[in-house]
Amino acid sequence: MEKQHDVVIVGGGLVGSSLAIALESSGLDVAFVEAAPAGELPPVFDERNLSFAETTCQALARLGIWQHLRSASPIRRIHTTRRGDFGKVVMAAREYGREAFGHVVTASDFGQALETRIAQVGNLQRYRPARFVGSWLAANGLRQLEIESGGERQRVQARLLVGADGMQSAVRQALGIAAEQYDYQQVLFVCRVRTSRPPDGTAWERLGEHGPTALLPRLDRHYGLVHGVAADEADTVAALDEAAWLTRLQEAFGWRAGRFLASGARSRYPMLRVVAERLMAPRAVLLGNAAQSIHPLGAQGFNLGLRDALTLVEEIGRHGLDTPQLLETYAERRRQDRERTLSFSDGMAKISANPGLGVSLMRSIGMGILANTPGLRGQLAAGGMGYRGDLPELCREVMQ
Numbered sequence: 001m002e003k004q005h006d007v008v009i010v011g012g013g014l015v016g017s018s019l020a021i022a023l024e025s026s027g028l029d030v031a032f033v034e035a036a037p038a039g040e041l042p043p044v045f046d047e048r049n050l051s052f053a054e055t056t057c058q059a060l061a062r063l064g065i066w067q068h069l070r071s072a073s074p075i076r077r078i079h080t081t082r083r084g085d086f087g088k089v090v091m092a093a094r095e096y097g098r099e100a101f102g103h104v105v106t107a108s109d110f111g112q113a114l115e116t117r118i119a120q121v122g123n124l125q126r127y128r129p130a131r132f133v134g135s136w137l138a139a140n141g142l143r144q145l146e147i148e149s150g151g152e153r154q155r156v157q158a159r160l161l162v163g164a165d166g167m168q169s170a171v172r173q174a175l176g177i178a179a180e181q182y183d184y185q186q187v188l189f190v191c192r193v194r195t196s197r198p199p200d201g202t203a204w205e206r207l208g209e210h211g212p213t214a215l216l217p218r219l220d221r222h223y224g225l226v227h228g229v230a231a232d233e234a235d236t237v238a239a240l241d242e243a244a245w246l247t248r249l250q251e252a253f254g255w256r257a258g259r260f261l262a263s264g265a266r267s268r269y270p271m272l273r274v275v276a277e278r279l280m281a282p283r284a285v286l287l288g289n290a291a292q293s294i295h296p297l298g299a300q301g302f303n304l305g306l307r308d309a310l311t312l313v314e315e316i317g318r319h320g321l322d323t324p325q326l327l328e329t330y331a332e333r334r335r336q337d338r339e340r341t342l343s344f345s346d347g348m349a350k351i352s353a354n355p356g357l358g359v360s361l362m363r364s365i366g367m368g369i370l371a372n373t374p375g376l377r378g379q380l381a382a383g384g385m386g387y388r389g390d391l392p393e394l395c396r397e398v399m400q
């Protein structure tokens with residue numbers, strides 16, 4: 001007998017796991033399919049530092065995930081400059097009546113917190129390790145999935161298939177949904193660094209021709225570093241010894257955080273934007289990176305993916321699983337947030353990378369205007385905190 005579930009989530013990464021937890025109170029029979037073995041965190045839960053917007057922190061607390069994090073470092077100030085341009089933009093959370101704009105969490109710590117919380121979820125079948133290999137509509141109108149584990153193939157049916165399987169989504173391909181792809185020709189290096197001036201809650205972002213050099217505050221007296229380099233230079237940078245690497249960072253970032261003293265192991269990520277042309281197919285929907293993978297400048301990827309997941313849960317509660325209205329209203333509700341976040345992160349990545357003199361002048365003027373116009377800064381801050389589009393209930397501010 002083929003197994004049947006109400007919802008099958010492919011991908012137990014950041015968004016898929018959050019969705020499984022958010023569906024806990026729906027009373028539905030939910031399953032998730034994850035390629036990484038049980039007891040092992042999927043590789044995406046690595047040492048990257050994630051900055052979570054205020055709306056994300058609120059939702060994670062309400063889902064009972066936040067309480068399991070070992071550490072989360074508040075971002076109280078954001079300081080942005082562009083190498084070679086005039087001006088800076090400094091935003092303080094206090095100006096907006098807040099303690100913090102959001103918090104910095106390492107992906108590995110977040111993965112542990114999700115695992116702990118997910119272990120408490122009943123009504124959840126885990127196919128793990130198992131790889132999604134294909135899907136089609138069955139004769140009874142439900143979604144048929146084929147999954148593979150240890151060389152054996154198995155078929156499962158779902159009333160709704162959710163593709164949360166990341167940038168190279170096999171679900172997206174199986175549904176025949178095309179994706180537009182853009183290569184920024186940049187590689188981001190990520191590691192932990194120590195400098196002579198320990199973190200004070202400031203997130204520093206120095207934009208450059210080949211991406212940002214950013215320092216995110218952590219609670220262990222280190223910073224989470226991101227350093228963008230041209231793709232054709234990445235192998236040379238990866239081969240640098242620690243002293244040469246620290247000298248490079250000092251040159252790229254300057255002295256605002258003091259002297260760069262030590263660095264942890266570096267990981268690297270090629271920068272691609274992959275945007276699905278549609279979010280849905282009959283009885284199937286794409287969420288998170290499977291729907292849109294964006295440049296990390298602006299730190300919006302997971303924040304956006306979580307809002308995808310929570311909106312879907314709300315729409316399931318409203319419409320149930322068996323009407324096309326479910327996915328139509330879902331896609332409509334996600335439109336504005338998705339478009340605005342995509343154009344914000346893409347625009348920032350492209351404009352900040354442009355070395356032209358005219359563009360540099362425009363950017364300097366833009367920075368000046370932004371620095372002196374509280375209303376504009378306020379809009380930017382609200383977007384950064386996740387207040388975009390039709391927000392799901394769990395992300396909304398609690399009115400005192």
Ligand SMILES: Cc1cc2nc3c(=O)[nH]c(=O)nc-3n(C[C@H](O)[C@H](O)[C@H](O)COP(=O)(O)OP(=O)(O)OC[C@H]3O[C@@H](n4cnc5c(N)ncnc54)[C@H](O)[C@@H]3O)c2cc1C
Nearest residue numbers: 011013014015035042050051132166288289299301302303
């Ligand atoms: C350097 C860097 C810094 C970032 N910083 C931030 C930040 O500060 N803030 C922020 O919000 N976002 C940030 N992001 C983006 C964030 O990491 C992504 O948005 C997030 O990981 C997307 O989650 P997801 O669950 O959609 O996909 P993923 O996290 O990629 O998870 C996909 C899951 O699907 C599984 N899978 C894949 N294929 C299959 C298959 N065929 N069968 C079964 N399972 C499968 C994988 O094992 C994985 O567990 C950053 C990204 C990078 C690279």
